Amino acid sequence: MLRALEIIPCLFVAGIMTCATAQVSSPVTNSDNATPDLATVVSRMQQAEQESRSHTLPYNVTRQYQLSSGTERPSSEVLAKVSFTPPGQVDWVIERTSGQGRAEKIVRGILEHEAKLAADAVREGRVRNAVNEQNYKFALVGRQIVDGRPCFVLQITPKHKQEYLVDGRAFVDGERYQIRRIDGDLSKSPSWWLKSVHVTMSFGEVSGLWLQTATRAVADVRFVGEHTLTARALNYEVGESVARSSLQEPIAAAKRRNSRRHPSVMLGAGVLAPR
Numbered sequence: 001m002l003r004a005l006e007i008i009p010c011l012f013v014a015g016i017m018t019c020a021t022a023q024v025s026s027p028v029t030n031s032d033n034a035t036p037d038l039a040t041v042v043s044r045m046q047q048a049e050q051e052s053r054s055h056t057l058p059y060n061v062t063r064q065y066q067l068s069s070g071t072e073r074p075s076s077e078v079l080a081k082v083s084f085t086p087p088g089q090v091d092w093v094i095e096r097t098s099g100q101g102r103a104e105k106i107v108r109g110i111l112e113h114e115a116k117l118a119a120d121a122v123r124e125g126r127v128r129n130a131v132n133e134q135n136y137k138f139a140l141v142g143r144q145i146v147d148g149r150p151c152f153v154l155q156i157t158p159k160h161k162q163e164y165l166v167d168g169r170a171f172v173d174g175e176r177y178q179i180r181r182i183d184g185d186l187s188k189s190p191s192w193w194l195k196s197v198h199v200t201m202s203f204g205e206v207s208g209l210w211l212q213t214a215t216r217a218v219a220d221v222r223f224v225g226e227h228t229l230t231a232r233a234l235n236y237e238v239g240e241s242v243a244r245s246s247l248q249e250p251i252a253a254a255k256r257r258n259s260r261r262h263p264s265v266m267l268g269a270g271v272l273a274p275r
Helices: 002-006 008-013 038-053 102-124 240-245 248-261
Strands: 022-024 059-069 076-085 089-099 136-146 149-158 166-173 179-186 194-206 209-221 225-238
Touching (some): 038 136, 059 102, 149 179
Antiparallel strands (some): 059 076, 076 089, 136 149, 166 179, 209 225
């Protein structure tokens, strides 16, 4: 049982969309009233994503994580502040934890993985889980209103089985051609302990930026049952001085606290030693 629960951090970090870069919202707009075909929707979606990523800004985000088991109400809550500095530095600090202790361990695993994904994207020059033709096959299956906006619904099927790709649907804004929601199952389970993992990721405009605003992951863990983790952005702070100085002292204080509890553990993209 305990071994299965220790796998939970892996299942949720696999559902992270690499949006550590604050993307300036410069969308591709629909210039005519004609209904575009599949090739046009996919092309404009990829163009919008590339244009967004060509402009980056530093930012901080305060996130609320909640963990629940089965159909129960959330049993644990973790509040974390995350800072991104272009091109790929992610720092974070746990501000508050309540409920069962394993929730904090799960969130730490998520944030450590997020920092690694951001650094890897810079080093490799690509986003591993990008929704593009390199990673996915697409089918245009309809239209739907998402967050009050008309969207194209794309069936997305991974071209190769990877735990960071989603087999499901992407909801693409009908005017901006930016992804508003992704919903589906992980293409490959990160562990034998996980029978299935379903993720839902939401995106939207925040102060002129296009960012991931919420994530929900539901995992069916062998011999343990269903576990759900939700992450919600409570607020963002955008700007050079904000990202550079806002977390400096909190992170330094957290490192001092964690060095006493877990010697050799570094926050952000630092070196992690066995715990």
